[in-house]
Amino acid sequence: MKSWILPAMMMAASPAMADIAYVSNEKDDTLTLIDTDALEVLQTIDVGMRPRGIIFSHDYKYLYICASDSDAVQVLDVATNKIIHNLPSGEDPEQFALHPNNHHLYIANEDDAVVTVVDTEKRDVVAQIDVGVEPEGMAASPDGKWVINTSETTNMLHWIDASTQExxxxxxxxxxxxxxxxxxxxxxxxxxxxxxxxxxxVDVASKAITHTINFKIPGxxxxxxxxxxVKLTNNGKYAFVALGPANHVAVVDAKTYEVLDYLLVGRRVWMLEFANDQKLLLTTNGVSGDVSVIDTDDLKVIKTLKVGRYPWGVAVKP
Amino acid sequence: MTALYKKIIAKLAKTLCLRAAKHCCKRSRLFLSLPLLMLCLSPVHANELTINIAYVMQSSSKPSPSLALFKTPENNGVAGAELGIVDSNTTGKFLNQHYALQVIDGADSDELIEALNSWLATNPGPVILDVSDKVMSAILALPEASNRLFINATNKSDRWRVTQCQAGLVHTAPSYAMLGDALGQFLMARRWREWFIVEGSSEADKAMANAYVRSSKRFGTEITGRRTWTFDTDLRRTSQQEVPALTQGEDYDVVLVADADNLFGFYLPYNTYLPRPVAGTHGMKAASWHRSIEQWGALQLQNRFFDTNGRPMNEDDYNAWLAVRAVSEAVTRTKSANSATLYQYLMSDKFDLAAFKGRKLTFRNWNGQLRQPIPLVQPESLVSQSPQQGFLHPNTDLDTLGYDKPEVRCSMAQE
Structure with a gap:
C-alpha cells in the first residue's frame, strides 16, 4: 500500500513544484521565504543590514543581496540558505542587474553616483561608471548589449554599453x-x-521616449x-506597475498602453515579481509589512501574507 | 589650449551650420532657414550652456545666541546652494550644461546691493536671495532687476506672497502663514484647540505670532493668552522661576512660541505653568527641513550634505538647495539659460520637482510660492507632515497651507 504513495506523491508534486519567493525586509535585516503554492511563509533568514534589491543567478544557485548599510552585496547559497561571501560592491548598493553572461553584476551605488560592475566569479571590480545623482534602477537587455541605470535626482536613463562598460x-x-x-x-x-x-x-534603437503612461485612481x-x-508578462499581454503610496498596482495593456485596472494591495507597494509560471504576481508592501498575491488571469488579489518590517525586494526561484 | 580647442569646435560648428542652412534654402522656403541661421550666429554653441547663479547673502545683524553651538553657521544657506550646484553639474555633464555659484555677501545693505548691481550688469543669470525685507525691496527696484529670475530662499514675510508678489520673483522658502497653517492643522488633528502664545519682540517674532493668530481664525481655535518676552532677566539661571509665571493664565492645550532668532524659546519646554506641550519655533516646530528627515530617499541628500559640510542640513540650506535645483530643472527641460524662459517654465504646469518630501513640488503661478508639504519636527525626530488628512482643497491639498489665491491681492493673482 505504502509503496506506491511516495512515487505517486512525487509525480503529483513535480510538475507543480512550488516556487519559493524570497522577500528582503529592509528594516528587519532579514529575508522571508514564501511557498508560492501553499502561499505560506516558510522561514526567515538573517542577512546583512538594510537588504533591498535581491536577484538570483541565472542558474538559481545563488541569491545576490544588496545589503545597503553593510556596504556589501552578499551572496547566499540557495541550497543551504547561508551567506557564503560578500562581493566588493562599492558604497550603499541599492539595486542591481545581472548580465545575461551570469557573472557581471551591475550595481547602483546610490551615495556615490557610480555604477560598479563586479565579476561574481572572480569577485573583483571590473569597472566603475560615473552616472547621475542617486543611481537607482538597473536592467540588462536580454541580448546583453545594453545595461541601463536610472538616476533619481538627475532624472535620466543612462545607457551603458556592456561590451566596453562605457x-x-x-x-x-x-x-x-x-x-x-x-x-x-x-x-x-x-x-x-x-x-x-x-x-x-522608450525605444531602444533611438533611445527616445515614444509614449508616456499616466495613471488616475478615483479618490x-x-x-x-x-x-x-514594473513587471511585464512574457506573452506580451500585460504590464503591472506598482504605484507606491497609492496602494494600488496598475494593470496596463502592454500593446496599447491603456490602463485596464487598478488592484488594491497593501500600503506603499514597491517591487513586483511573478511566480508559478507568471500565474501569480507578488508585491512588496513596505508600510503594511506584507506581500500581496495577485492572480494574473483573474486580475484579483487573492491573498496577503505578513512578512518582516518594510519588505523591499522580491525574487522567485522556480 | 582650451581656448584653441573651443575655437576649432566653434569653427567646425559654423561650417556645419552653413551647410545645413544652404541645404535648408534648397529644400524649403527661406523663412525656415532663418531661425537656424540665427542659432548658428549666436556666440555660444547651442548645446553648451553655462549658468552663473548669484547668491546674495546678507550677513546677520541679529543678536547672537550665547552658546556657540546655536550660532548660525557661516555658510548657512549657501552650503545648500553649493550642494545644489554639485548635484546639477553631475546632471549637467551629460547635457553639456555647467553651473557656477557666485556668492555676494556682506553686512552693509548698500554695499551688498551695489555689489549685486555690478554682477547683474555683466551676468544674465538667476539670483538667489537670502536677505531681509528691506534689502529685497531695494534689489527688486534696481533697473537691472527687470526680466530677471529671483529666487527667495530664506525670507518668510507674507507680504511677498500676498501684496507684493511680482513676475520674476519666486519663493522656495515657505511663508510664515504656511508654517502657521502647517502647525495649526496638526493641532486641530490632535484637537488641541486652546492656544497660548509667547512671542519675542523682533519683527520676525511678530510676523510668526501673527501667523498663529491667522491660523487660529482659520480653524476656529481660541487664543487664551498672548505674552511678550521682555528679556528683563538672564534666564540661564532662572527659567524655572520665570517661565511658569509668564505662562500662567487661563487653561490652554499648547503653548505656541514665536522666537525666530532662537533667543529664548528653548527655555519654555517643561517649564510652562501647566504641563502642556510647546510648539512653534521651539518644541515641535514647523520647518521646511530638519536633520531627522530620512524618508522618501532623504537619507541620500542628508548624507551628501553632512559629508561635505560636517553639519546637518537646516531649512535655509534646504531652501537654497531647492532654489538651485529648480533653476537647473528648468534649464534641463527648456535647454535655455534665459531668465524669462526659465521663469515661465517654473510657473507652468510642466514644472515639477522631486525634493525628498514624498510628492512633487510645484509653484503657485499666482504668487510664485513653492507648494510644499511642511514637516513638523521635534529636536530629535519627525513628528508629522502637513497638510494633515482631511484638510481639503478643490485644487491641491498643498494649497491649504498659507494664503490661497482668492486671498492674494497682487496683480499676478488677478490675471
Missing amino acids: LVDNTLVDQRPRHVEFTKDGKTVWSSSEIGGTVSI VHRDKIQPVG
Whole structure:
C-alpha cells in the first residue's frame, strides 16, 4: 500500500513544484521565504543590514543581496540558505542587474553616483561608471548589449554599453526614475518615474521616449500616484506597475498602453515579481509589512501574507 | 589650449551650420532657414550652456545666541546652494550644461546691493536671495532687476506672497502663514484647540505670532493668552522661576512660541505653568527641513550634505538647495539659460520637482510660492507632515497651507 504513495506523491508534486519567493525586509535585516503554492511563509533568514534589491543567478544557485548599510552585496547559497561571501560592491548598493553572461553584476551605488560592475566569479571590480545623482534602477537587455541605470535626482536613463562598460547615451525622463524593465524582445524599455507619476516607454534603437503612461485612481490624489516597480508578462499581454503610496498596482495593456485596472494591495507597494509560471504576481508592501498575491488571469488579489518590517525586494526561484 | 580647442569646435560648428542652412534654402522656403541661421550666429554653441547663479547673502545683524553651538553657521544657506550646484553639474555633464555659484555677501545693505548691481550688469543669470525685507525691496527696484529670475530662499514675510508678489520673483522658502497653517492643522488633528502664545519682540517674532493668530481664525481655535518676552532677566539661571509665571493664565492645550532668532524659546519646554506641550519655533516646530528627515530617499541628500559640510542640513540650506535645483530643472527641460524662459517654465504646469518630501513640488503661478508639504519636527525626530488628512482643497491639498489665491491681492493673482 505504502509503496506506491511516495512515487505517486512525487509525480503529483513535480510538475507543480512550488516556487519559493524570497522577500528582503529592509528594516528587519532579514529575508522571508514564501511557498508560492501553499502561499505560506516558510522561514526567515538573517542577512546583512538594510537588504533591498535581491536577484538570483541565472542558474538559481545563488541569491545576490544588496545589503545597503553593510556596504556589501552578499551572496547566499540557495541550497543551504547561508551567506557564503560578500562581493566588493562599492558604497550603499541599492539595486542591481545581472548580465545575461551570469557573472557581471551591475550595481547602483546610490551615495556615490557610480555604477560598479563586479565579476561574481572572480569577485573583483571590473569597472566603475560615473552616472547621475542617486543611481537607482538597473536592467540588462536580454541580448546583453545594453545595461541601463536610472538616476533619481538627475532624472535620466543612462545607457551603458556592456561590451566596453562605457556610458554612451542618456535619455531624460520624468522626475525620480526608479525602475527599468526591458520587454522580452529587448526592443523597448519601460521606465517608471516615481515623482513624475508616469511610466515612459522608450525605444531602444533611438533611445527616445515614444509614449508616456499616466495613471488616475478615483479618490487618490495624483501626487500620491508614484510608479515604482514594473513587471511585464512574457506573452506580451500585460504590464503591472506598482504605484507606491497609492496602494494600488496598475494593470496596463502592454500593446496599447491603456490602463485596464487598478488592484488594491497593501500600503506603499514597491517591487513586483511573478511566480508559478507568471500565474501569480507578488508585491512588496513596505508600510503594511506584507506581500500581496495577485492572480494574473483573474486580475484579483487573492491573498496577503505578513512578512518582516518594510519588505523591499522580491525574487522567485522556480 | 582650451581656448584653441573651443575655437576649432566653434569653427567646425559654423561650417556645419552653413551647410545645413544652404541645404535648408534648397529644400524649403527661406523663412525656415532663418531661425537656424540665427542659432548658428549666436556666440555660444547651442548645446553648451553655462549658468552663473548669484547668491546674495546678507550677513546677520541679529543678536547672537550665547552658546556657540546655536550660532548660525557661516555658510548657512549657501552650503545648500553649493550642494545644489554639485548635484546639477553631475546632471549637467551629460547635457553639456555647467553651473557656477557666485556668492555676494556682506553686512552693509548698500554695499551688498551695489555689489549685486555690478554682477547683474555683466551676468544674465538667476539670483538667489537670502536677505531681509528691506534689502529685497531695494534689489527688486534696481533697473537691472527687470526680466530677471529671483529666487527667495530664506525670507518668510507674507507680504511677498500676498501684496507684493511680482513676475520674476519666486519663493522656495515657505511663508510664515504656511508654517502657521502647517502647525495649526496638526493641532486641530490632535484637537488641541486652546492656544497660548509667547512671542519675542523682533519683527520676525511678530510676523510668526501673527501667523498663529491667522491660523487660529482659520480653524476656529481660541487664543487664551498672548505674552511678550521682555528679556528683563538672564534666564540661564532662572527659567524655572520665570517661565511658569509668564505662562500662567487661563487653561490652554499648547503653548505656541514665536522666537525666530532662537533667543529664548528653548527655555519654555517643561517649564510652562501647566504641563502642556510647546510648539512653534521651539518644541515641535514647523520647518521646511530638519536633520531627522530620512524618508522618501532623504537619507541620500542628508548624507551628501553632512559629508561635505560636517553639519546637518537646516531649512535655509534646504531652501537654497531647492532654489538651485529648480533653476537647473528648468534649464534641463527648456535647454535655455534665459531668465524669462526659465521663469515661465517654473510657473507652468510642466514644472515639477522631486525634493525628498514624498510628492512633487510645484509653484503657485499666482504668487510664485513653492507648494510644499511642511514637516513638523521635534529636536530629535519627525513628528508629522502637513497638510494633515482631511484638510481639503478643490485644487491641491498643498494649497491649504498659507494664503490661497482668492486671498492674494497682487496683480499676478488677478490675471
